[in-house]
Amino acid sequence: MNRPHVKICGLKEARHVDVVLSRGGNEIGFVHFPPSPRHLEIADMMRLRAHAGGRALVTVVLVDPDDDLLERVAERVRPDVLQLHGRESVARVAEVAALTGLNVMKAISVAEPADLDAFERYEPVAHRILIDAKRPKGSQLPGGNGVSFDWRLLDDLPTRDFTLSGGVTPANVAEAVRRVRPFALDLSSGVERAPGVKDEGLIHQLFDALDGAARTTDHTSQRHSA
Numbered sequence: 001m002n003r004p005h006v007k008i009c010g011l012k013e014a015r016h017v018d019v020v021l022s023r024g025g026n027e028i029g030f031v032h033f034p035p036s037p038r039h040l041e042i043a044d045m046m047r048l049r050a051h052a053g054g055r056a057l058v059t060v061v062l063v064d065p066d067d068d069l070l071e072r073v074a075e076r077v078r079p080d081v082l083q084l085h086g087r088e089s090v091a092r093v094a095e096v097a098a099l100t101g102l103n104v105m106k107a108i109s110v111a112e113p114a115d116l117d118a119f120e121r122y123e124p125v126a127h128r129i130l131i132d133a134k135r136p137k138g139s140q141l142p143g144g145n146g147v148s149f150d151w152r153l154l155d156d157l158p159t160r161d162f163t164l165s166g167g168v169t170p171a172n173v174a175e176a177v178r179r180v181r182p183f184a185l186d187l188s189s190g191v192e193r194a195p196g197v198k199d200e201g202l203i204h205q206l207f208d209a210l211d212g213a214a215r216t217t218d219h220t221s222q223r224h225s226a
Helices: 014-022 042-052 067-077 090-100 113-122 173-180 200-225
Strands: 005-008 027-031 057-062 081-084 103-110 128-133 184-187 192-194
Touching: 005 200, 014 027, 014 042, 014 200, 027 042, 042 057, 042 067, 057 067, 067 081, 067 090, 081 090, 090 103, 090 113, 103 113, 113 128, 128 184, 173 184, 173 200
Parallel strands: 005 027, 005 184, 027 057, 057 081, 081 103, 103 128
Antiparallel strands: none
């Protein structure tokens, strides 16, 4: 089992960026959405972007941003990817990509089979699709709620070229990779000890679980070929 592309989102401290990168994380995410406990101001994102120093892809998560915010983020933070996690229309996603010149990842929320119709609609205009669980009742946050969805809903998607998010943790990440086989994983609350507070131990546990799953698969393959 090959390790998927791993994105850790909602990072707020340089030391946690370093832990993720030391374990081979491929992408780090910063959230700019004031209701979120993971919210960062533009100056803070700039600081962490500089700290990362090109060691991984940098994504900024925005929720229904206006053109002014898009331009400020693109010019000052200079992320590799913009993640749109609101109710942006297909036309708006295409517009954002054209306005900023950046790769755009569109998040879609899933709870039942019909929700996956959005995948086909957004795929032609988004560079990447992130599949998340629908927010629980009462939550203001479109993502990072620590809830999952029935991964069997993804069985009939014609591609594995998507990012799986929503309730992935060190305890279930090996099963997520085995069951879903996504190109990428996105974790935020799954490596936190409290909302918005990343835990170095949980980050290490995540990568330990992924590495352990890969070793187990390799050993099993070797026995079968012997």
